[in-house]
Amino acid sequence: MDALAPAPLNPLLYRPLVRRALEEDLGRAGDMTSDAVVPADLPATARLVARQEGRVAGLDVALSAFAEVDPAVAVAVEQGDGSDAAAGATLALLRGPARSLLTAERVALNLLGRLCGIATTTRTAARAAAGTRARVTCTRKTTPGLRALEKYAVRAGGGVNHRFGLDDGILIKDNHIVVAGGIEPAVARARAHAGHMVKIEVEVDTLAQLETVLRLPVDAVLLDNMSPAMLREAVALAAGRVVTEASGGITPARVAEVAATGVDLISLGWLTHSVTSLDVALDFEAG
Numbered sequence: 001m002d003a004l005a006p007a008p009l010n011p012l013l014y015r016p017l018v019r020r021a022l023e024e025d026l027g028r029a030g031d032m033t034s035d036a037v038v039p040a041d042l043p044a045t046a047r048l049v050a051r052q053e054g055r056v057a058g059l060d061v062a063l064s065a066f067a068e069v070d071p072a073v074a075v076a077v078e079q080g081d082g083s084d085a086a087a088g089a090t091l092a093l094l095r096g097p098a099r100s101l102l103t104a105e106r107v108a109l110n111l112l113g114r115l116c117g118i119a120t121t122t123r124t125a126a127r128a129a130a131g132t133r134a135r136v137t138c139t140r141k142t143t144p145g146l147r148a149l150e151k152y153a154v155r156a157g158g159g160v161n162h163r164f165g166l167d168d169g170i171l172i173k174d175n176h177i178v179v180a181g182g183i184e185p186a187v188a189r190a191r192a193h194a195g196h197m198v199k200i201e202v203e204v205d206t207l208a209q210l211e212t213v214l215r216l217p218v219d220a221v222l223l224d225n226m227s228p229a230m231l232r233e234a235v236a237l238a239a240g241r242v243v244t245e246a247s248g249g250i251t252p253a254r255v256a257e258v259a260a261t262g263v264d265l266i267s268l269g270w271l272t273h274s275v276t277s278l279d280v281a282l283d284f285e286a287g
Contacts, residue, residue, distance in 0.1 A: 005081055008081070009061070009152050011060075011064065014148070015068070018065050018107065018111070021107045021110070022104070030103075033102075034102040034103055040097070042097065044096070045094070047091075047093055047285070048094065048108075050079075050086070050087065050088070053084070054119070055082070055084055055116065055119035055122070056080060056081050056083050056084075056156070057081050057116050057157065058111055058119075058153060059077065059081050059092060060081070061112070062109070062112035066094060066096070066101065068104070069103050072097060074094070076094075077091070078091060078093065079091045079092075081119075098284075111149070113279065116278035116280060117275045117277040118154060119153045119154070119156040121275045122138075122153070122154045123158050125252045128259065129259040132259040133263075134255075134265065134266050135266070136158070136159040136160070136265075137265050138150070138151055138161055138267065138269075139267050139268070139269040140162070140163060140165070142273075143272070151272075159271065160265075162267055170200045173203045177203075187200065187202060187213075200220075202220075202221055202222065203224050204223060205224045207237065210234055210238070213242075218242060219242060220242050220245060222267075223263065224248045225247075228257050235262040243264045245266070250270070251268070252268070
């Protein structure tokens with residue numbers, strides 16, 4: 001079953017970003033085209049439309065671009081975040097000065113299309129894991145500056161979030177292990193450093209490494225680049241003692257076979273680094 005709509009993003013998380021995007025687009029001279037050819041007092045009605053079928057995410061973010069340009073723009077939402085829009089569906093109706101709608105259009109569509117694309121891809125992956133214990137999660141492979149928004153889009157698509165940053169969990173990866181001199185000293189130092197609320201996860205790529213980790217005080221293991229057969233062995237070895245996460249080059253097309261191995265989590269950088277934006281548009285009504 002698909003997830004319900006996620007809790008709305010706090011506007012403090014996206015308004016500064018939207019403002020910077022508008023400043024980038026407006027530059028030093030503003031919207032020269034609209035200012036030149038559109039009368040200042042001309043009203044207009046336009047629809048935010050999904051040109052493709054997909055999962056909606058980031059509508060509030062997109063609509064904030066219009067509000068930043070002109071608070072006089074009125075909005076009526078028809079399909080909100082977490083809903084599945086058919087091709088051609090209207091997501092929101094906007095009314096206000098034509099210049100304002102045109103000026104905010106590109107920033108709004110850029111953000112909305114990307115976030116809907118992430119949500120739609122996540123939906124596909126989450127549905128592939130349905131009926132298993134596995135949950136689909138994202139990674140830190142996000143667009144710089146857009147992490148909070150992109151991770152929100154993953155939630156809108158029915159996925160769950162991994163770390164938001166380096167500061168909200170300890171993930172000991174292969175390079176940490178090399179530099180620390182091995183798994184055991186790395187975990188010992190991490191446990192001594194971590195507070196009681198901080199979880200520790202260790203990346204392994206062999207069953208021998210997993211056996212070592214299972215003797216240590218860790219909360220989760222990241223099973224990196226393992227075949228389905230190897231993942232099944234790893235899950236059997238872990239026997240529920242730690243959270244198991246499959247990772248490494250997993251695409252949405254592989255989610256079903258990975259989920260069938262019994263892992264708890266499947267992490268896909270693909271959700272944020274390789275998605276295609278959903279085709280969304282702003283269509284003006286004649287007259």
